[in-house]
Amino acid sequence: MSKFDKIRAAVEGEELDEIAVSVWWHFPGRDLNARDLCEMQLEFQRRFDPDLMKVCPSGGYPSIAFGAEIEYYGSPTGAPRTKVPRIRSAEDWGALEELDVQDGVLGEMVRAVECIGRGLEGRVPFIQTVFSPLTICLKIGDGRLLGDLRSEPDGVEEALEVISRTMAEFARANMDAGASGLFFATQMATLDRLTEDEYRRFGVRYDLPVLRAVRSRAFINVVHIHGENIMFDLIAESYPADALNWHDQRTPPSLADASERFPGALLGGIDERNTLVKGTTDDVEAMVKDAVKDVSGRRLILAPGCVIPLAAPPANLDAVIRTARSYKDWR
Numbered sequence: 658m659s660k661f662d663k664i665r666a667a668v669e670g671e672e673l674d675e676i677a678v679s680v681w682w683h684f685p686g687r688d689l690n691a692r693d694l695c696e697m698q699l700e701f702q703r704r705f706d707p708d709l710m711k712v713c714p715s716g717g718y719p720s721i722a723f724g725a726e727i728e729y730y731g732s733p734t735g736a737p738r739t740k741v742p743r744i745r746s747a748e749d750w751g752a753l754e755e756l757d758v759q760d761g762v763l764g765e766m767v768r769a770v771e772c773i774g775r776g777l778e779g780r781v782p783f784i785q786t787v788f789s790p791l792t793i794c795l796k797i798g799d800g801r802l803l804g805d806l807r808s809e810p811d812g813v814e815e816a817l818e819v820i821s822r823t824m825a826e827f828a829r830a831n832m833d834a835g836a837s838g839l840f841f842a843t844q845m846a847t848l849d850r851l852t853e854d855e856y857r858r859f860g861v862r863y864d865l866p867v868l869r870a871v872r873s874r875a876f877i878n879v880v881h882i883h884g885e886n887i888m889f890d891l892i893a894e895s896y897p898a899d900a901l902n903w904h905d906q907r908t909p910p911s912l913a914d915a916s917e918r919f920p921g922a923l924l925g926g927i928d929e930r931n932t933l934v935k936g937t938t939d940d941v942e943a944m945v946k947d948a949v950k951d952v953s954g955r956r957l958i959l960a961p962g963c964v965i966p967l968a969a970p971p972a973n974l975d976a977v978i979r980t981a982r983s984y985k986d987w988r
Contacts, residue, residue, distance in 0.1 A: 658673075658675075659780070660708045660709070660780065660781050660782060661782055661876070663675065663677045663708050664677055664708055664709050664782055664876075664877060664958065665876075667922050667955075667956060667957060667958050668877065668899050668900060668921055668922040668956070670955045670956045671955070672954065672955065673954065673984070674984060674985035675981060675982045675983075675984050675985065676945075676949055676954060676957060676958075676959055676981040676982075676984045677708045677709065677957070677958040677959065677981070678707050678708050678709075678958065678959045678960070678977060678978055678981045678982075679707050679708060679709035679710070679711055679924060679958055679959070679960045680705060680707050680927070680960065680961065680965060680974055680977060680978075681701075681707075681710075681711040681713050681961070681964060681965060682701075682713065682734070682735065682964055682965040682966070682967060682969070683713050683715070683716075683734055683735035683736060683964055683967070684697040684698075684701075684713060684735065685715075685729050685732075685735035685736075685737070685967075686729065688713065688714050688715040688718075688735075689714070689715050689717075689718060689721070689762060689765065690765060691765045691766070691767075691768035691769040691771075691772060692769075692772065694712075694713075694714060694765075694766075694769040695769050695772035695773050695776065698710065698712060698713070698769075698773050698776075698783075699773065699776040699777070702777070702781060704971070705971075705974050705975070705978060706978060707781075707978070708781070708782075708958070709781075709782050709783070709784065709877070709958060710773070710777070710781050710782070710783035710784070711783075711784055711786065711840050711879075712769065712770065712773065712783055712784065712785045712786055712836070712840070713786060713964065714766050714769065714785075714786055715727070715737055716736045716737060716788075716796075717736075717737040717738075717739070717796070718762050718763070718765075718766055719763075719788050719793045719796065719797075719820075719824075720739055720743070720793070720796045720797050721761075721762045722756055722761060722762050722763050722823075723743055723753060723756070723793065723797050723820070724743035724753075724797065725739050725740075725741060725742050725743040725796065725797045725799075726739070726740045726741035727739055727740055728740040733966040733967065733968060734963075734964045734965070734966050734967065735964075735967050736964070739796060739797070739799045742797055742798060742799030742800075742801070743797040743798075744794075744797055744798040744799070744801050744802075744805075744816075745801075747801070747805050747808070747809040747812055748812065750794075750805065750809070750812035750813050750815055750816040751812045751815045751816065753815075753816045753819045753820065754819065755819050755822050755823050756823045758823065758826050758827040758830045759830065763823075763827055763830075766785070766827075766831070767827070767830045767831055767834050768834070770783075770785055770831050770834040770835055770836050771834040771835060773835075774834065774835030774836070775835075782837035782838075782876055782877060783836060783837055784836060784837055784838045784839055784840045784877065784878075784879060785828075785831040785836045785838075785839060785840065786839075786840045786842060787824055787827065787828055787831070787839050787840070787841050787842070787867065788824075788841075788842050788843075788844075789824075789841065789842065789843040789844075789845065789860065789863070789864050789867070790817045790820040790821045790824060790863040790864065790867070791817065791843065791845045791856075791859050791860045791863065791864075792842065792843055792844045792845055792883075793820050793824070794813065794816055794817065794820065795844060795845060803850065803851075806855070806859060810858075810859075813859065814859070817859065817862075817863040818863070820863070821863040821864075821866050821867060822866075824867045825866050825867045825869075825870040826870075828867050828868075828870050828871045829870050829871060831871075832871050832874050832875065837875065837876040837877060838871065838875035838876050838877045838878045838879070838899070839867075839868070839871060839875065839878050839879070840879045840881060840902075841864070841867065841868060841878065841879065841880045841881065841896075841898075842880075842881040842883060843860065843864065843880070843881070843882060843883060843892075844883040844884060845859075845860055846860060846882050846883075846884075846887055846888045846891065846892055847882075847883070847884035847885065847886050847887050847888065848886040848887075848888065849884060849885060849886050850884075853888055853891055856888060856891065857891070861891070861895055861896075864896065865895070865896070865897075868880075868896060868897050868898070869897060872897045875899075877899045877900060877922075878897065878898050878899050878900075879898065879899065879900045879901070879902055879924060880892055880896050880898040880900075880901055880902070881901075881902045881903070881963070882901065882902070882903040883903075883904075883963065884904070884908075885904065885907060885908040886908060887903055887904075887908060889901075889903065889909070889910055889915065889918065889919075890918060893915075893918055893919040898921060899921050899922060900921050900922035900923065900924050900958060901915070901919055901921065901922075901923060901924065902923075902924035902925060902960060902962070903925065903962060904962035904963060905923075905925035905926065905962055906925070906926075906927070906928040906929075906930075906931075906962055907930075907962060911951065912925055912926060912948060912951045912952050912957070913951045913952060916951075916952045916955075916956060921956070922956045922957065922958050923952065923956060923957055923958070924958045924959075924960035925948065925957075925959075925960055925962060926944070926945065926947075926948025926949070926951075926957065926959050926960070927944065927945075927948070927959060927960060927961040927962070927977060928944060928961075928962075929961035929962060929963065929964070929965045929966065929969070930966065932944045932973075933961065933965060933966075933969045933973050933974070933977075934966050934968050934969045934970075934973075936973065938972055938973060938975075938976040941973045941976040941977055941980070942976055942979075942980045945959060945976075945977055945980040945981060946980065946987065949981075949984065949988075954984065954988060959977060959981050
């Protein structure tokens with residue numbers, strides 16, 4: 658069975674002899690240049706052989722695109738942070754302009770996808786990471802977003818409209834370049850930051866055009882819901898997603914519960930912060946088996962709740978893959 662067939666079967670809920678797997682981590686310092694990112698992604702694919710590749714550009718690429726500066730600071734996951742924000746006053750939201758997605762850092766990310774597609778030669782589905790418009794506002798606002806969203810909502814919505822149009826075009830460009838779909842990441846669909854009404858207005862309204870821009874062309878679109886106390890049902894019911902990914906090992910719902918609330922595939926089951934970093938290969942094997950049993954082996958793509966820390970031993974990633982591929986022998 659090809660990797661495409663395995664992922665499609667997982668989304669459709671078919672019984673499989675092997676459980677589909679997707680694992681990923683960042684490549685700090687080599688994730689903003691098309692050639693470097695392509696080389697690192699292909700090297701990772703050769704080393705671990707996941708069934709679905711998540712392309713891992715720098716989490717700061719949209720910040721750079723819209724005028725902020727970032728820095729790498731030794732994060733356990735290799736993620737950057739904002740060094741100089743683009744938004745320094747409420748008036749700055751209305752000054753953002755729609756971008757040419759073939760230029761600058763956005764163009765680099767599109768060219769990385771073209772390069773990855775050539776390297777994979779149609780053997781592996783791969784999805785480009787695209788951040789939600791409201792998440793991009795969070796990144797470029799550096800602490801201003803929530804206050805301005807509530808006191809100066811019109812200006813924030815101007816920015817969201819510009820960013821949404823840009824990211825919809827960026828999503829289309831990645832599909833043209835050969836991507837199999839999107840890994841659409843929102844860091845704002847959490848009750849720790851917004852109410853559901855606020856997220857409907859400032860999140861859903863601007864997220865949906867990005868996902869709809871590629872819906873008819875995507876092999877698989879994954880929505881990642883970052884954080885704790887997440888608005889799982891709102892996303893599950895509102896977004897045109899084939900699969901959902903969240904920190905299922907840290908925040909509700911559990912995989913078993915989510916399988917009753919969302920009809921597509923679930924990306925989860927891997928505790929990337931603790932077991933994958935600190936556990937033995939036996940611990941990892943037990944973790945995988947527990948996750949698979951929670952959903953009776955159906956509609957599951959084994960995956961971390963978010964990016965895997967760089968300190969995770971490669972042997973533990975191997976254990977994830979090996980246990981998933983031997984499902985027929987232990988189910």
